[in-house]
């Protein structure tokens with residue numbers, strides 16, 4: 001077991017999996033964050049050359065497999081960008097080894113997985129957080145501020161759409177049902193999370209219709225609705241079949257707020273459009289690296305012993321709604337209850 005992290009110590013990170021895309025965002029973000037060091041990378045044994053290559057620019061040690069990295073007492077926190085089906089197992093193993101964990105979305109593909117992680121994290125006093133990087137971008141804070149200011153009135157409807165196309169035969173893990181593939185647990189996580197974030201609660205019930213590109217068995221596109229009660233709803237669509245779109249809209253009793261790009265930011269400025277009876281106005285939010293902001297917020301929580309800046313109860317909620325969409329689609333679009341026994345309860 002690693003010793004408890006001491007304030008002012010460097011938080012030494014290890015990465016499980018030499019991934020082709022996401023690690024290229026997160027690893028520099030970790031290395032660039034004050035008080036953090038990218039200390040080790042691990043691959044499955046047959047891929048240790050990939051781990052060595054990825055770790056080299058950072059001077060990171062390379063471990064022969066994931067378990068060896070978890071056994072390394074010189075690692076305090078791990079980042080887990082493994083296929084979706086591996087998130088719960090490796091998060092629990094990392095917590096059991098005394099590590100803090102930042103795990104890619106979805107933390108789990110059902111509520112039970114999140115609950116198990118929450119119990120383990122609490123018992124071991126470790127910080128565990130799902131990596132919803134977009135929540136750390138100032139664009140979303142600004143959208144929440146505009147909403148709270150009353151400019152668009154009371155929130156009634158959230159529309160959220162996230163799509164990008166993945167070609168068949170590309171070998172992408174998102175096309176493999178055995179690795180937790182499909183649009184729902186990829187782009188869908190974000191489109192589902194946005195209404196939950198802005199309404200600040202779980203919906204009471206949801207419906208969904210899925211479709212699959214011919215030749216594929218995973219869901220590739222979905223259209224879903226969420227009922228938050230009191231006339232408040234969300235309409236959500238997501239796809240790994242369509243061309244790119246990553247937008248949400250908050251429609252209130254006095255106007256609408258539109259965010260053109262929430263989840264596919266690659267260094268450009270954020271843009272918020274506000275439409276009311278007074279006209280249309282545009283706001284620019286300066287470019288920010290939401291991956292680094294996420295790492296900074298996580299490291300601060302570890303250092304201060306405070307709660308993770310994206311709570312495990314929020315992760316549980318998103319997992320519950322995601323699995324309810326799967327259940328609804330399997331039942332031909334029937335409404336599925338998603339209400340919480342005790343609103344906001346952990």
Ligand SMILES: NC(=O)c1ccc[n+]([C@@H]2O[C@H](COP(=O)([O-])OP(=O)(O)OC[C@H]3O[C@@H](n4cnc5c(N)ncnc54)[C@H](OP(=O)(O)O)[C@@H]3O)[C@@H](O)[C@H]2O)c1
Nearest residue numbers: 017018019020021022043044047081082083084104105173
């Ligand atoms: N937050 C974001 O912006 C964002 C963006 C992209 C992806 N993600 C998330 O990150 C996770 C990984 O996605 P990715 O696109 O980075 O995937 P990827 O490039 O396919 O990488 C997945 C890694 O998992 C390891 N792995 C273990 N078992 C595997 C198996 N049976 N098949 C394939 N790989 C296996 C591999 O590492 P080794 O070979 O080194 O062991 C592989 O490099 C997913 O949960 C995804 O949702 C998040």
